[in-house]
Amino acid sequence: MASQDMYLASKNGEILSVRDYLQNGNDINAADGDGYTLLSSACVGGQVAVVRYLHRQLYLHRNIRDWAGDTPLMLAALMGHVDVVKELTTTPHMCRLDVLARNNYDETALDLAISNKHTEVESILRNIQLPPLPSPEDYMVERSPVKARGYIEVKFQCEVCLEDYDSKERRPRSLSCGHSFCTCCITETLMRGPLQCPFCRKTHNTQVTVASEVPVNYVVDSMIQEQFS
Structure with missing residues (x-):
């Protein structure tokens, strides 16, 4: 489990702290007591740069659920973060995004966007076409100065x-x-x-x-x- 500070760093867009944490060998998919990961925290905070950075990591799990059964995509849809939803649904990754997942209240990401009147997110999720899976060779770990x-x-x-x-x-x-x-x-x-x-x-x-x-x-x-x- 990561320290609570790391989840807050991800939520607040502190990408350098997230990078240093992962470079020190910590688990990218570790969750706190409520089930929040670095990815889900970034999705709650609408931090598209952090989400983009995490997407570049081969072993990222994109469908981990929190205490309510919400996935990162659901959290981004719930909050109405358009750029994050676009990043999640259009970026190729080895962990295929589960766009039809339902939380503990039988709601999908689309349901959450509709009920919270996030019309732009709703439009994205209604017309979603997931990209093909990439190969592991497509991933670049940290580049050197x-x-x-x-x-x-x-x-x-x-x-x-x-x-x-x-x-x-x-x-x-x-x-x-x-x-x-x-x-x-x-x-x-x-x-x-x-x-x-x-x-x-x-x-x-x-x-x-x-x-x-x-x-x-x-x-x-x-x-x-x-x-x-």
Whole structure:
């Protein structure tokens, strides 16, 4: 069983804490006394970046039930977290998602979306087409930082979502505190309120409404262009 702090970290979107916990060899499917796992906690909190990271782990079990018989998909549907439901239903994984599972009250994920009037989630679940199963070779465990010019350590992946930087949705951008993360994660952060750094918790010193208003980290950006040109 993981410490209660880890389930809260997953629920609150603290992806680096989750990553460190798993890198230390802990069980990705461990559940607390109420049956909540890292995945189900992330689904309750609507933390799509954590769900996306967990999906990249080969041994993730996606259908573990909590005390009420709810699966992670049911919890995401219950809370109306559209992005999490999309991530669960469209991402290939060796553990096939049980979309027809029923909880202790004989409710499916679709039933929960309907009863709570989450119309967008309802539409997704009514028209669901699960992707084909991947092969184990499709999984990438943690990628290592790249050494640039022999002495500077540059990370070519966003430290929030752990996805590779690119020149589009994942373009690296720098906050006024000096920390960088990708355009997509900045967009998700802005949807929740003021732009606050996920590492040092400082609020960006310029008020912005869209990610494109945050300066590009041209040091990392230029190295990416060199890497793939």
